[in-house]
Amino acid sequence: AQRVTQPEKLLSVFKGAPVELKCNYSYSGSPELFWYVQYSRQRLQLLLRHISRESIKGFTADLNKGETSFHLKKPFAQEEDSAMYYCALSIQGAQKLVFGQGTRLTINP
Amino acid sequence: GAGVSQSPSNKVTEKGKDVELRCDPISGHTALYWYRQSLGQGLEFLIYFQGNSAPDKSGLPSDRFSAERTGGSVSTLTIQRTQQEDSAVYLCASSGTVGQGGYTFGSGTRLTVV
Numbered sequence: 001a002q003r004v005t006q007p008e009k010l011l012s013v014f015k016g017a018p019v020e021l022k023c024n025y026s027y028s029g030s031p032e033l034f035w036y037v038q039y040s041r042q043r044l045q046l047l048l049r050h051i052s053r054e055s056i057k058g059f060t061a062d063l064n065k066g067e068t069s070f071h072l073k074k075p076f077a078q079e080e081d082s083a084m085y086y087c088a089l090s091i092q093g094a095q096k097l098v099f100g101q102g103t104r105l106t107i108n109p
Numbered sequence: 110g111a112g113v114s115q116s117p118s119n120k121v122t123e124k125g126k127d128v129e130l131r132c133d134p135i136s137g138h139t140a141l142y143w144y145r146q147s148l149g150q151g152l153e154f155l156i157y158f159q160g161n162s163a164p165d166k167s168g169l170p171s172d173r174f175s176a177e178r179t180g181g182s183v184s185t186l187t188i189q190r191t192q193q194e195d196s197a198v199y200l201c202a203s204s205g206t207v208g209q210g211g212y213t214f215g216s217g218t219r220l221t222v223v
Contacts, residue, residue: 009149034211036212043214043215043216043217044152044200044214045213045214046211046212046213049211086151086152088152095140095157095159095165096142096154096157096165096168097142097154097212098154099144099151099152099154100151101149101150101151102151102152
């Protein structure tokens with residue numbers, strides 16, 4: 001079965017420190033991976049997708065098919081990065097996203 | 110509209126009552142999704158509509174849950190005989206690009222069953 005695992009429910013780092021939110025997936029086919037973010041009192045929104053190979057708000061994520069991972073990274077965390085982050089998997093040919101349980105990131109001043 | 114609109118934003122209901130949650134997707138978006146967001150459970154897929162195709166109901170947790178989408182636009186999620194475990198935030202999303210996963214989410218309906 002397809003599954004997305006985010007091993008850390010909570011992650012706390014200091015401002016200016018590097019941050020990495022882990023995401024592992026289970027899928028035998030060709031996956032499409034996404035990161036969604038939900039800031040306090042805001043809607044869940046798309047942060048980035050692996051096919052775009054983009055950097056959004058300083059965040060990047062690389063799909064590693066060998067390790068079945070799609071970790072989200074930022075070299076220097078900012079206080080406004082505090083939010084709930086969800087990793088999601090879109091299965092080829094299917095329409096729905098499978099989400100991980102989310103990681104709550106807190107950036108301490 | 111400019112975004113995905115959900116109503117009501119909050120709903121408190123008594124156990125055993127029926128509730129209806131509404132979602133108005135972005136105009137022109139053919140795909141519409143319902144998810145449930147529970148504390149510590151992440152986002153749980155409920156149901157998916159794509160154009161005129163039969164909906165994917167594989168995520169509905171019980172036969173007390175049903176959803177419809179009228180005219181390819183507005184969708185209603187109905188929960189019959191609500192239970193306390195139904196308490197959660199119900200999120201609706203729509204997408205205009207098939208298979209690319211770029212959902213636009215609504216702000217959700219927070220359902221509390223007392």
